[in-house]
Amino acid sequence: MTFSTFSQFLAMGGFAFYVWSAYGFAALVVLINVVQPIIHNRKVWRTLRRDLDRAEEDE
Amino acid sequence: MGEFGGFAGVSRLIKFIHKYGAPKRFYRLAGRLVPWFAGVTALLFVVGLYLGLYWAPPDYQQGDAYRIMFVHVPNAWMSMMAYVIMASFAATGYIWNVRLADIMAKATAPLGASFTLTALVTGSLWGKPMWGTWWVWDARLTSELIxxxxxxxxxxxxxSIDDPRRAAHASAILAxxxxxxxxxIHYSVYWWHTLHQPASLTLTSQPKIYITMLIPLIIMSLAFMFFYFTMLLVRVRSEILVREQRTDWVRKLVRSKR
Incomplete structure (x- = not known):
């Protein structure tokens, strides 16, 4: 196997900072791209419901 | 030529786009597809990360630092692919007035920008231990920054433009x-022999990397590609609701989900 212990895996052959920063940054960008559209979608639905309520009050 | 050739073929194609490009129809289709795409994306990420970070052997020259490749290269590929997709949708929307194409182009932009930023940052984190510098004004790096x-x-x-039609037209020209x-970007490593290495993987020749490195690279690339498709569909659905809010079908939908 490539790494015999877990601490060896974390150490990444001495490149821990660079490897984990790169994967960490990529993960952060992925996470933001998941959360932001979901929050936006909720906001859209809130606005649509409110507008519909107002339109029905006027009728 | 046959029935799809010539002018008749073009008009058939346009009819096809107008039928399946109807936002209402696409909203429903995308809603059904999102869970499946999200599931495939998650699976690909789990397998790809395991293979890339653990299963693949270290590189004989770069040690474990080369593992950055498994996030760097997929993001760099997707940054270019997303741009071509965005520009194609923008052109389709511009030429044939397909509203859905405008929406697809708009929804692709933030995802493409994210891939580009990730490619730049991970490239920098790879460049420091390998080249000894975070950044150089190399042709590949500069064109990716552009x-x-x-x-x-x-x-x-x-x-900056409130009216969606005018916004789509103006931005389509830029795209x-x-x-x-x-x-x-693609040919920069061949035209200018500066710091960035040429491609290890091309469609026309033998791969220049081992199969044990190639497999994680392909799986991680598919993971980011499916991630793009998943989030594109999610973003497009929101945008359709906003643009179609005055239509009967959206009103009915909102009324049914109160």
Whole structure:
């Protein structure tokens, strides 16, 4: 196997900072791209419901 | 030629686009597809990360630092692919007035910008231990940075115009003109022999990396590609609701989900 212990895996052959920063940054960008559209979608639905309520009050 | 040739073929194609490009129809289709795409994306990420970070052997020259490749290269590929997709949708929307194409182009921009930023940052984190520098004004790095600015410019232009039709038209021109940057990025490593290495993987020749490194690279690339498709569908659904809010079908939908 490539790494015999877990601490060896974390150490990444001495490149821990660079490897984990790169994967960490990529993960952060992925996470933001998941959360932001979901929050936006909720906001859209809130606005649509409110507008519909107002339109029905006027009728 | 046959029935799909010539002018009749073009008009059939346009009819096809108008039928399946109807936002209402696409909203439902995308809603059904999202869970499946999200599931495939998650699975690909789990397998790809395991293979890339653990299963693949270290590189004989770069040690474990080369593992950055498994996030760097997929993001760099997707940054270019997303741009071509964005420009194609923008052109389709511009030429044939397909509203859905405008929406697809707009929804692609933030995802493309994210891939570009990730490619730049992970590249920098790879460059420091291997080249001894975070950044050089190498042709590949510079043209990729220009790609990031093209995405940002496109989004800024979209945001600055309230009317969606006019916003789509103006930004489509920017997107289409910016396509010239894509072959420049691709060929930069051959035209200018500076710091960035040429491609290890091309469609026309034998891969220059081991199969044990190739497999994780392909799986991680598919993971980011499916991630793009998933989030594109999610974003497009929101945008359709906003643009179609005055239509009967959206009103009915909102009424049914109160």
């Amino acid at each position: 790609l990031f600015f093209l995405y940002v410019g496109y989004m800024a232009l979209q945001a 289409i003109v910016g396509v010239v940057n894509i072959p420049i």
